[in-house]
Amino acid sequence: IAAIVSGDVTVHEFNAPKLQIFFPAKTGRKLQSFTWFSQAENIHCQHGLYFQDGQRRVDYVLTYPVKNRGIHSRGEHPRHHQAQRPKDSSSLPSSPVADVELGCLGETFNGQEDHKAFRREEFEGKLRDTGLELEKDEDTKIPGVGFVKIHAPWTILCREAEFMKLKMPTKRVYEVKQSTGVMEKISSLVSKVLEPLHPHVEEHQPKNIKHLSHTFSREKQHLFDLSDKDYFFDSKTRSSIVSSTGSCLHCGDINEESAESNDRKLLYEEWANYSVFYKYQPIGLVRKYFGEKIGLYFAWLGLYTQMLIPASLVGVIVFLYGCATVDDNIPSMEICHPRNNITMCPLCDRVCSYWKLSTACGTARASHLFDNPATVFFSIFMALWAAMFMEHWKRRQMRLNYEWDLTGFEDEEDHPRAEYEFRVMQKSLSKDQKSQHKVITCRSVLNYQDRLPAYMTNIVMMLLMIGVTFAIVFGVILYRISTKAALHMSSNPTTRNHVQLTVKTTAAIINLVVILILDEVYGAVARWLTVLEVPKTDKSFEERLIFKTFILKFFNAFTPIIYIAFFRGRLVGRPGSYLYVFESYRMEECAHGGCLMELCIQLSITMLGKQLIQNNLFEIGIPKLKKLIRYIRSKQGAFQEEERQKKLQRYEADHFLEPFAGLTPEYMEMIIQFGFVTLFVASFPLAPLFALLNNIIEIRLDAKKFVTELRRPVAARAKDIGIWYNILRGVAKVAVIINAFVISFTSDFIPRMVYQYMYSPDGSMHGFVNHTLSYFNVSHFQEGKETMDPLQLGYPVEICRYKDYREPPWSTTPYEISKEFWAVLAVRLAFVIVFQNVVMLMSDVVDWLIPDIPKDISLQIHKEKILLVDLFMKEEQGKVHILESRTSAVGKENCSSGNNNNSTMAHQRSGLHTNSTNSF
């Protein structure tokens, strides 16, 4: 304005935000490309989204119980110390401590409602002091709950955005160059083909135009388009500026029948909807509505699901290969051959008798489906797949970081948790009492001595829990052994025939039920243990909780499977000297054809059962049930549901939704699934397919939950998925070694190879079955252990066979482990070494070959840097130019030191508005 007075216009080149008021024409043009940013929110957020004056938007809502009515006693105390951020980070520790008493210990002050109210007043006063504007609404339709609506005015938003180093789009627009030539044609073709897979989320901006982003700073305000200050920061940014956790308002109703849409409705239609399951997710919109952290989860889930497509394809092909080659498989052919008359030793003491190997024909054929050379290839493939997945995720994350203007954003330091501060206070108080000092000691921290009891409890409890898992697995084994023995002794022939089926089915179901129950128990135990530890920050709390939960759930899910894969059938002893549990039960054997078949059955039951039950029952069923209960309750509460829907303020409606409980359970479920997909993939090539089918539903299920069932969580910024990435890496690493062992020890792959290349007379597999079976002279059975029915097969048996590499009875060292055993063992171990190292090397090569930053992104970042430098240089030159043309006595140091300029110019009193020089 001063400039206009002095007749100077050129200065305003660098003063754009002001300009727009005076030159609407010019501004209008600039606005065009910018309004898409906030238009959607502009129109349709009405009910209770504004203060009473209809002007100021509600950015954040605090709820508290109102004294006079006692129906709702949930006691959702405002989480203070976050809302108070700017003060908190620089002020004394006394205010967080006060929060603790109010927030964390509030429950103990039951009789002191007045005291609480006073504290609340005090807290609200502090909020006002920081510049926030508050509006109370105690007279709501929901009994017993008071609301405090908070509005952050523009000044506060700017200041906080500057502190948070938020990157915001500037007015400067540039064109993203498309790759030229053949590549462009291919990519445009691909995008045309994939067109129907993209959700219908209108982007108001052409794709090849991008706004240059720059860290928001009030001095460089002129760079940003501030024409519409109400919508410069979108609602998620506004509420995250006000607070970092809590609840903010959903934007509009999903069932509104108006033609125009709001973000929430759009998400509901184009994302949280089973009918669009085949489409990509509108990640940008998800991020815009829910913030980066949730956006990253869905992006990760989406990529994982996408990556499962090739994995399940290859898995199905491997399975089909097994099906196709089952008739050419010589070992199973030999077993099934009618002239095969190998007599096997009894499978249990006394009640079982000798049996013909040919009766195991079916199992042998079925085993081949999962135990063929293609599985070796498949497990190498899956190890590389896992490495590729990690790399792709890194790239996707980088791309999202760029698109979401998070490059250069550093994770903010967490503030100490209230519980931690409370413990510290307790400690220093007790110290004071001991030393009889009345002076407040300097802020102390919890040291190892303070933490030792909690750490010890943690270790002991973790070991105990893992011990419980082991005990339960052992219990199930005992159940299987004893039931089998009992059923074998049954006089009912039908029972005896169905022994295997009965025992296996019931045992697997027991296992599954135990896993599901323990999963819940372990979740609670892990939380309890983490609370005991009193971690300093929220981040550390989350990480410790995740780590513990993961360890427990991992053991819970995989211990029975590891038992079957590596121990079952290996600890049976040999005929005449079996291994007994409790001196009466023989250890279990695997059916002929390796334990891989059983492993596969166990895996599929656990995986499918877990997914079906946890997903359908827990994730769909229970929320439905809760809603039903809430509905019934609200009817009792004497006001009509429908009426409520219509007349309730937005914040009142949101109050009825479930609070957001963090992403941990969602991630955990997926990581355990990732374990199923990678860890034992050698034995179950269909795992990726099942995971894929599950995840397609999972995405939409989670989306529905977030859009309709939960209160809108405050947007949290995040650059990456944090500890989950490390856990994924860990699982992928463990997967390599476990798959190596599964192939070499659980499957018959190595014995077959060894036979073919070392022992086979003609280099074929003929004779393999015979080679793997040792001889036993039935007269060597221990007293009382021999079968009661030796003539069951119709002829007397002198020599029976069993699966092991041992010397025959007629050698000088009968029943000793034979040379073949050692040779096979050596080859097995060699295979493990080679497999592990080759796969690890290949993973590293994949890691190294695929750059972490996608090429186009790195080019674009480079380009943006150049453009920014260019922009600043031009402004600078402009400034110098103006100054030179105006002031003749400009010294050598004019262009950089704004103060100098001012002094010279102030002397001249030329009326020049010097602000322009400084604002750059």
Add this chain to the structure above:
Amino acid sequence: IAAIVSGDVTVHEFNAPKLQIFFPAKTGRKLQSFTWFSQAENIHCQHGLYFQDGQRRVDYVLTYPVKNRGIHSRGEHPRHHQAQRPKDSSSLPSSPVADVELGCLGETFNGQEDHKAFRREEFEGKLRDTGLELEKDEDTKIPGVGFVKIHAPWTILCREAEFMKLKMPTKRVYEVKQSTGVMEKISSLVSKVLEPLHPHVEEHQPKNIKHLSHTFSREKQHLFDLSDKDYFFDSKTRSSIVSSTGSCLHCGDINEESAESNDRKLLYEEWANYSVFYKYQPIGLVRKYFGEKIGLYFAWLGLYTQMLIPASLVGVIVFLYGCATVDDNIPSMEICHPRNNITMCPLCDRVCSYWKLSTACGTARASHLFDNPATVFFSIFMALWAAMFMEHWKRRQMRLNYEWDLTGFEDEEDHPRAEYEFRVMQKSLSKDQKSQHKVITCRSVLNYQDRLPAYMTNIVMMLLMIGVTFAIVFGVILYRISTKAALHMSSNPTTRNHVQLTVKTTAAIINLVVILILDEVYGAVARWLTVLEVPKTDKSFEERLIFKTFILKFFNAFTPIIYIAFFRGRLVGRPGSYLYVFESYRMEECAHGGCLMELCIQLSITMLGKQLIQNNLFEIGIPKLKKLIRYIRSKQGAFQEEERQKKLQRYEADHFLEPFAGLTPEYMEMIIQFGFVTLFVASFPLAPLFALLNNIIEIRLDAKKFVTELRRPVAARAKDIGIWYNILRGVAKVAVIINAFVISFTSDFIPRMVYQYMYSPDGSMHGFVNHTLSYFNVSHFQEGKETMDPLQLGYPVEICRYKDYREPPWSTTPYEISKEFWAVLAVRLAFVIVFQNVVMLMSDVVDWLIPDIPKDISLQIHKEKILLVDLFMKEEQGKVHILESRTSAVGKENCSSGNNNNSTMAHQRSGLHTNSTNSF
């Protein structure tokens, strides 16, 4: 000043740089704590360190050949495009291309001196355009060389510092709180004990006071102490601002006899000096003088050397343990026992005869020194040591980053190399010609098609070079075999007695010489291959070069050792069916007691020889030689050395020093040494000790080189050691698996264990030697291969023994591999798996347990953040306060939007200097 006119003083609180001129008393106080920063440089940099006016400092020097005198024809063209940074990054590609013609193709324009001069003028003009000040000095005492001295005025420095986001110390000082209680006492005690180990580099600042640092920005100038603008940026920063590579001036002479010191002299006395070898390095000063990149190298080297102390201690203890237990070692006792009369089969065909095992007594005893259970412990220890080293380095790096104000600094994007631009230009030119377009096509890049030939050449050449290494190793083997055979046949008994010694020594020397020669060859080849590749940026060039050089040198150094460790003595066949090379030479066997002894000898010769020769000869000798040559030359050049020393300008004296050639050779040498220390440590526990001794010299040697022999390199900023860290990680990973194999396959550890726990009748080692020897019936020797002197031992031999696990002649399968072989093999492989996975897991745990950021640093960073926020908040409140007290019509949005304030205030025309509001 305006403020003074209006009588307002408080505003100036935020306007300190101005203040100092008017209130010298106040400024003086502030200066006190700050002058240490530049004092040392202030006084003693005289000769030619300033322009002719004695005011402006020389920040950078360009040299060029002067036409009229042709003695010096090195042709050091100014490296233009870097000096032109701000322009280059934003302007068209045309100017770098021009540079190429001048700089890279300059040699071809020999007749066009005028053209060159014109181009130079043009370039200098461009430099002037960017704001730099130039002074020419063509009339120097050095014939044929012209100098252009460059001075960067304050404005340019500020602008560039802002672009580079340099963090500079602000005026705000805070106290670093020392830990209290017991810890403090301990740490003060430790620091007192270590006092004499610290170099005498005076720090003018108390240790517990630290300046708060903030990214330099001209708008926030008032935060920084700019009282002495000449020394706000120190010389290394100034020159790195002007350019990014090239040469800048050393600060003063090291031989000056004046009492006061300059940085260079201080470094020379307290760092580049063998007499202070026991002291820590003054890393801060090194960084101040040479910049972060070189500082990091020496910090890394220092940490590595420090970490070698415990490693060599443990290594010596392990070695001493071997010495102490050599008399209790049952296998060697059995071999040396006088009653032992085992007859061994001949070691070579025909000329050798049977021999008594007891003659191998010495070797067996010596083997025990390196082949005892302690070595297993030691290699686990060293694997963990390597992990600890990596972790400690991460922490040290973090600490240095913090102390050097590099936190938050992002690596700048490199600009394309001139060669790359040239190739791109060539490509687009040829494209244009082909398509007959006269329009300049848009800037293209090199795609895979362009690079394919170079990549193919790379791969082929790399494989070829590795092939050459293998061939040479094979050649040495052949030399050994054939010489041994020839010497055995010699009639001279003395020759025959010294066969082993002669052959081993000559072979090892040949190996060493070959390694040393190939090292140089491979260095050149790698550079050539990288130039062929035309990498885009300098960083990429360096990384590719390092990677290739590393691969080649690694193979070169370790192939012979790997051969000895894993192949020698394993491919000999058995008596009666030996393996022959070229149908006449039997493959080598190891002496009795495993090949570990030979591996150890080879390792020590290679390592010591490499270190001694490469260090002493190449690093000390050759520079001395070069200096001598230069000295002789300068005498021929007809002016006296001494005179020159005294009268020469600083830049003339520096011209005679070697240019800085990068840190790659220094790092490479250390990494190969790290390989020797970790890779085969199981066989040579003294390796860390040798490395330690070498490095103590190496540090001072390198320091001397940097201070006295090389031109001062332009300071380069770096946050980390880049690709070297990844290479270190890779070596540490490979070390784990190689050590596992050395222990299980090269040493006799596993066979001993297997014998003790599986075969020994009494659980002791008695009988182990007998167990490892197989029987051979001498009548089964092939025709013509039996010994010529069967009665050399004095009795006829029917059965001789050889070291292998094979069936005896009287078994049903004579000379077949026995069951023991497979059992031992299986245990060996199992050991490898267990060792590798356990050590990897332990390394991961170490990695996980040790936080990457030292606790005190993370606390301090946190504190600084709080202080900064505090500082800004206070300023803000101050501003608001002033404004509120001055202007009554301040709207709701006053405190953030400077423009608004100005408009309101401009209306009032109160004469208030509004600058203060804006400058924050």
